[in-house]
Amino acid sequence: MTFISKTPHADVVLIGGGIMSATLGAFLKQLEPDWTISLFERLDQPGLESSDPWNNAGTGHAALCELNYSPAAKDGSVSPAKALLINEQFQLSRQFWSHLVDNSLIGSPKGFINTVPHMSFVIGEDHTRFLKTRYEALKPHPLFRSMEYSEDHAQIAKWAPLIVKGRDPQQRIAATRAAEGTDVDFGALTRELTTYLGNNGVEINYGHDVTGITRASDGGWDLTLKYPRSGEHGKIHAKFVFVGAGGGALHLLQASGIPESKGYGGFPVSGQFFRCTDETIAAQHSAKVYGQASVGAPPMSVPHLDTRYVNGKRSLLFGPYAGFSTNFLKNGSYLDLPLSIRPGNIIPMLAVAKDNMDLTAYLVKEVVKRHDQKVEALREYYPEAKGRDWELITAGQRVQIIKKDPQKGGILQFGTEVIAGRDGSIGALLGASPGASTAVPIMIELLQKTFPKNFKGWQSKLQDMMPGYGVKLDENPDLAAELERATAKSLQLESVSASH
Numbered sequence: 001m002t003f004i005s006k007t008p009h010a011d012v013v014l015i016g017g018g019i020m021s022a023t024l025g026a027f028l029k030q031l032e033p034d035w036t037i038s039l040f041e042r043l044d045q046p047g048l049e050s051s052d053p054w055n056n057a058g059t060g061h062a063a064l065c066e067l068n069y070s071p072a073a074k075d076g077s078v079s080p081a082k083a084l085l086i087n088e089q090f091q092l093s094r095q096f097w098s099h100l101v102d103n104s105l106i107g108s109p110k111g112f113i114n115t116v117p118h119m120s121f122v123i124g125e126d127h128t129r130f131l132k133t134r135y136e137a138l139k140p141h142p143l144f145r146s147m148e149y150s151e152d153h154a155q156i157a158k159w160a161p162l163i164v165k166g167r168d169p170q171q172r173i174a175a176t177r178a179a180e181g182t183d184v185d186f187g188a189l190t191r192e193l194t195t196y197l198g199n200n201g202v203e204i205n206y207g208h209d210v211t212g213i214t215r216a217s218d219g220g221w222d223l224t225l226k227y228p229r230s231g232e233h234g235k236i237h238a239k240f241v242f243v244g245a246g247g248g249a250l251h252l253l254q255a256s257g258i259p260e261s262k263g264y265g266g267f268p269v270s271g272q273f274f275r276c277t278d279e280t281i282a283a284q285h286s287a288k289v290y291g292q293a294s295v296g297a298p299p300m301s302v303p304h305l306d307t308r309y310v311n312g313k314r315s316l317l318f319g320p321y322a323g324f325s326t327n328f329l330k331n332g333s334y335l336d337l338p339l340s341i342r343p344g345n346i347i348p349m350l351a352v353a354k355d356n357m358d359l360t361a362y363l364v365k366e367v368v369k370r371h372d373q374k375v376e377a378l379r380e381y382y383p384e385a386k387g388r389d390w391e392l393i394t395a396g397q398r399v400q401i402i403k404k405d406p407q408k409g410g411i412l413q414f415g416t417e418v419i420a421g422r423d424g425s426i427g428a429l430l431g432a433s434p435g436a437s438t439a440v441p442i443m444i445e446l447l448q449k450t451f452p453k454n455f456k457g458w459q460s461k462l463q464d465m466m467p468g469y470g471v472k473l474d475e476n477p478d479l480a481a482e483l484e485r486a487t488a489k490s491l492q493l494e495s496v497s498a499s500h
């Protein structure tokens, strides 16, 4: 066996070079500068799986436009609770990114974040009633104070002309708009973060596959590595391991054998986007316009028509069109799903298969959709769209969490979940939503669960990095406005607090 890791031991090993590992590394580098950290990524660059800008939609999820974060209750009322939580979480991400920019730890924010207003758009009487109720539930809260509502075609056309042009003027439509929305290139941000880590003593290893993880006699972990290009193998010992392998996390977590991993399964959902790079068309739309999900559709399959900024170029994205593939990673294997089935998760997986027939039917319907039917779906949002202006691209894989449930045997979960070994020597992230936007609060949760003793001592440093850390901004409108202004300045975004 040839040893290919430069060091035989690290305090921390980060598996995967996506936004999560990069964010965790950036925290640890500042909280414990003397700890030795090694990162292993199987591909040749960071951020090429789900964090790549064309593998995700790049929405800075702050619940400003995503209707699935605030569904209507049976009586038609709308609770703002989840939308508030997600917005508060996104504010932490904004603050951490601002801290990194302000201290020149990463480069220009223009390379990874841009202001793109967030809109919700609905058609028909019932959906209009829902949107108005949602608007009234959110508007009184400081983090949603800039939100505007309209049912007027002319007003909505001012916000987003392409969604109104060519539409029946009698059609009942409604929209909300939040000017402070963002588009984020999580791939570019991941690259900024890994460059910062590499320049500050973190050993970065691309093209290294972590193939195994076993408990070491000292309570740490022995990792086996493969360098696919040369077929060489190696190993490294770590005191702490973060399994930040995205869709690949479940297999590694299962390999670790920790009891906390038992009963988890994965349900992969693939997807496609339409992309339009025609500059004249892209110049006519400046918004992320989210609609309502179709019946049976998973929450993350809500259609949306988005302005994107990738590598300094503005373009449009529409989708997603969901699909099904048994891969857990875009660059994964068809065997990923079958190989993840274990005696411990077979019951939850079967229960989910039985209870989610509407989701299965939806996915089958989506998979067989022809190109012209996909264009038809686009025309609900952009009536004058022409199929020839749009190319179909394959999005990243999402692996939704399947877990045990005492009543149903198993449930399908659409969020993310931090899994931590009881002794704190290993942590992992499963699931994909709201995902990259909330990488900062998710990694703080991971630090809290895996380093409970150190965490107390890290509080003041975390507060220095993120002045809103530990504060409910919803209950502190002045601080919310001040931080919105400050982070907008650091990240070169448009500020709404300045005008309110």
Ligand SMILES: Cc1cc2nc3c(=O)[nH]c(=O)nc-3n(C[C@H](O)[C@H](O)[C@H](O)COP(=O)(O)OP(=O)(O)OC[C@H]3O[C@@H](n4cnc5c(N)ncnc54)[C@H](O)[C@@H]3O)c2cc1C
Residues within 6 Å of the ligand: 015, 016, 017, 018, 019, 020, 021, 040, 041, 042, 043, 046, 047, 048, 049, 050, 051, 052, 055, 056, 057, 058, 059, 060, 061, 186, 208, 209, 210, 211, 244, 245, 246, 247, 248, 249, 252, 271, 320, 329, 395, 396, 397, 398, 429, 431, 432, 433, 434, 435, 436, 437, 438
């Ligand atoms: C279609 C789609 C749309 C989305 N839209 C949004 C959005 O609009 N906004 C948002 O905030 N989030 C969105 N997300 C979610 C977001 O993309 C993810 O939450 C985020 O990118 C996950 O980051 P990660 O670091 O966990 O995973 P990844 O970026 O997938 O990184 C994991 C890395 O681990 C590597 N790896 C895997 N196995 C191994 C191994 N054994 N050894 C070494 N390396 C390994 C992989 O190659 C990969 O680079 C979307 C996701 C998808 C799929």
